[in-house]
Amino acid sequence: MTTIVVFVEQNSGQPVRASLECIGAARAAGGSVVAVVTGAGAENAAAALGKSGAGKVVCLTGATQHSPDALARDCAGVVQELGAKAFLAAATATGKDVAPRVAALLDVTILSDVTTLANAGGAFNATRAWLGGKALANLGSSGAVFVATTRPNAFAALENGGTAEVVKKNASTDGKAVVTAIEAKKGGKLDVKEAPVVVSGGRGMKGPENWNLIEDLAAAFGNAATGASRAVVDSGWRPHGEQVGQTGKTVAPQLYIAVGISGAIQHLAGMRTSKVIVAINKDAEAPIFKVADYGIVGDAMEVLPALTKAVKDLKAQK
Amino acid sequence: MKIAACIKRVPTTEAQIKVGADGKSLDTTGLQYMASFYDEIAVEEAIKTKEKLTGDVTVITIGPSDASKEVREFMARGADTGLVLKDDAWHARDARSTAKALATKVKALGAQVVFCGKVATDRDNAAVGPMLATYLGWACVTDVVSLALENDKGTAKRETEHGVETVSFALPAVITVSKGLNEPRRPNLKGIMAVKAKPIPEEPCEAVANQAVVNKVEQPAPRKAGRIVGEGAAAVNALVTALRSEAGVL
Numbered sequence: 032m033t034t035i036v037v038f039v040e041q042n043s044g045q046p047v048r049a050s051l052e053c054i055g056a057a058r059a060a061g062g063s064v065v066a067v068v069t070g071a072g073a074e075n076a077a078a079a080l081g082k083s084g085a086g087k088v089v090c091l092t093g094a095t096q097h098s099p100d101a102l103a104r105d106c107a108g109v110v111q112e113l114g115a116k117a118f119l120a121a122a123t124a125t126g127k128d129v130a131p132r133v134a135a136l137l138d139v140t141i142l143s144d145v146t147t148l149a150n151a152g153g154a155f156n157a158t159r160a161w162l163g164g165k166a167l168a169n170l171g172s173s174g175a176v177f178v179a180t181t182r183p184n185a186f187a188a189l190e191n192g193g194t195a196e197v198v199k200k201n202a203s204t205d206g207k208a209v210v211t212a213i214e215a216k217k218g219g220k221l222d223v224k225e226a227p228v229v230v231s232g233g234r235g236m237k238g239p240e241n242w243n244l245i246e247d248l249a250a251a252f253g254n255a256a257t258g259a260s261r262a263v264v265d266s267g268w269r270p271h272g273e274q275v276g277q278t279g280k281t282v283a284p285q286l287y288i289a290v291g292i293s294g295a296i297q298h299l300a301g302m303r304t305s306k307v308i309v310a311i312n313k314d315a316e317a318p319i320f321k322v323a324d325y326g327i328v329g330d331a332m333e334v335l336p337a338l339t340k341a342v343k344d345l346k347a348q349k
Numbered sequence: 350m351k352i353a354a355c356i357k358r359v360p361t362t363e364a365q366i367k368v369g370a371d372g373k374s375l376d377t378t379g380l381q382y383m384a385s386f387y388d389e390i391a392v393e394e395a396i397k398t399k400e401k402l403t404g405d406v407t408v409i410t411i412g413p414s415d416a417s418k419e420v421r422e423f424m425a426r427g428a429d430t431g432l433v434l435k436d437d438a439w440h441a442r443d444a445r446s447t448a449k450a451l452a453t454k455v456k457a458l459g460a461q462v463v464f465c466g467k468v469a470t471d472r473d474n475a476a477v478g479p480m481l482a483t484y485l486g487w488a489c490v491t492d493v494v495s496l497a498l499e500n501d502k503g504t505a506k507r508e509t510e511h512g513v514e515t516v517s518f519a520l521p522a523v524i525t526v527s528k529g530l531n532e533p534r535r536p537n538l539k540g541i542m543a544v545k546a547k548p549i550p551e552e553p554c555e556a557v558a559n560q561a562v563v564n565k566v567e568q569p570a571p572r573k574a575g576r577i578v579g580e581g582a583a584a585v586n587a588l589v590t591a592l593r594s595e596a597g598v599l
């Protein structure tokens with residue numbers, strides 16, 4: 032079977048969801064998966080990866096500081112040692128930092144943020160959005176190794192894969208750049224790119240003082256992140272990391288709720304591939320309703336508390 | 350210090366996109382272009398670095414002759430030199446061939462630091478910066494939101510899903526910039542006049558065969574028409590019911 036090496040990102044021993052989906056993508060494309068995992072807690076994370084579909088885990092140990100270039104060298108080394116046909120990582124900040132370097136070390140190109148992956152008789156192909164989703168391109172690569180990053184939420188993670196053999200390897204420690212400190216996000220909040228549900232607010236929220244309404248709805252879902260339009264980020268109401276759109280993050284959650292967002296083309300570029308889109312806007316003519324599956328015309332200040340309560344009630348029933 | 354900033358010409362946001370007749374490309378007729386959004390931040394950081402550490406800034410683009418327009422615009426903001434590495438098929442170049450050609454040029458220039466956008470808003474590769482650094486054997490920090498550079502080293506902050514990382518590195522380095530790093534200045538009239546007649550050198554871009562092979566390009570199916578479930582707070586129950594029983598997402 033074709034060997035696919037997957038870089039798995041982990042946090043305090045917990046593999047991130049997007050990486051498990053990436054293993055799922057590799058398995059669905061008919062590969063046998065060798066996962067590479069590193070950092071503090073890597074051994075705990077490794078233990079859980081068999082269940083998600085990895086057949087083998089290479090656990091890089093001994094590095095006290097993260098270095099993307101050293102990690103890339105280790106990943107490329109594993110690919111070469113195994114004669115793997117593909118290398119994948121999730122299209123997260125870390126995956127997008129490491130995968131292009133692995134590609135360059137192998138002197139092959141990379142397809143970023145792919146939403147499908149297939150293996151036709153040994154030749155991989157994948158789909159990616161161009162121009163913020165205005166076009167979809169299916170591409171292959173003539174490079175000796177197929178390298179790609181997979182878009183979070185686009186692939187299913189496996190639940191009952193099996194068990195994986197874990198082998199330890201010394202991590203390279205001679206990085207040219209090293210992470211010397213990490214300031215963790217407060218309260219372990221989900222990132223807008225990873226969350227299965229995103230609740231985004233726009234200028235229609237009137238001011239940062241009303242964001243508790245957005246946060247309450249996100250909290251009611253339990254698995255939701257909060258997002259924002261650029262107008263809101265530029266006004267300083269919300270941090271840059273929350274911006275969805277052409278010049279912010281591209282998200283594709285199961286459910287995207289746009290509140291007080293007009294639906295400018297640059298915003299749509301970041302969220303139009305969401306599975307289900309809900310819009311809440313007081314203007315029935317707002318362009319966001321053109322892409323929304325469900326809409327409520329009304330004042331966000333009134334609709335949000337009612338929606339939060341309804342979602343809470345429903346979750347309580349389950 | 351020799352500083353370089355890489356910029357890419359991309360279709361404007363409003364551009365209407367059509368698939369080419371071969372079904373494997375985009376029809377570029379009538380497209381208007383601009384510099385990719387993050388490249389403005391890259392050039393601004395290059396100019397700020399020059400102001401702080403002294404040196405000169407070269408703006409490089411791989412693109413058609415006409416891309417001298419964007420290069421000139423950045424020179425009006427304070428970049429010293431521009432360079433067009435001519436390739437009329439720049440938009441179809443894959444990340445590897447772009448990075449390799451840039452690496453050759455950056456080496457020839459003797460640059461110590463190169464600024465790139467974290468992603469170009471046409472193909473969304475988010476790959477050229479770290480690939481360029483890897484081909485050069487340099488340090489690289491991606492998605493940078495804060496930067497403190499000295500003559501031989503630097504510290505940068507980058508944003509990830511889980512928080513903010515502080516990264517230390519030695520020069521030479523490639524920095525890919527994210528939103529929030531700086532506020533790009535606008536060119537003033539004096540700057541515009543000063544570069545108006547300046548020649549912008551053009552060289553053929555190093556040919557590196559693409560590995561990315563396009564099988565098919567299509568336009569996404571338009572989203573199924575949605576519906577307004579109602580008005581105001583009274584519509585909430587209808588919405589929740591639809592999300593649960595129709596859409597199956599609740």
Ligand SMILES: Cc1cc2nc3c(=O)[nH]c(=O)nc-3n(C[C@H](O)[C@H](O)[C@H](O)COP(=O)(O)OP(=O)(O)OC[C@H]3O[C@@H](n4cnc5c(N)ncnc54)[C@H](O)[C@@H]3O)c2cc1C
Pocket residue numbers: 232233234235236259260261262263274275276277278279280290291292293294295296297298301311312313314317329330331332362386
């Ligand atoms: C190069 C470029 C890149 C850009 N990149 C991005 C990007 O990445 N992301 C992005 O979002 N934008 C981006 N923009 C900006 C974009 O064009 C819009 O200006 C922006 O998305 C508008 O934000 P908004 O919808 O919050 O505000 P507005 O357009 O002002 O919309 C506010 C909406 O709220 C509604 N509203 C008002 N009051 C209420 C209420 N009480 N209850 C309910 N609804 C209410 C209004 O009807 C209106 O539809 C970019 C622009 C450019 C030029």
Ligand SMILES: Nc1ncnc2c1ncn2[C@@H]1O[C@H](COP(=O)(O)O)[C@@H](O)[C@H]1O
Pocket residue numbers: 354355356357358385387388391409410411412439444447464465466467468469470472473474475476477478
């Ligand atoms: N054709 C090009 N010419 C010059 N720089 C480029 C070109 N393509 C990409 N870059 C640089 O690489 C960055 C990231 O591009 P990409 O990896 O294609 O998303 C851009 O913001 C530019 O700084």
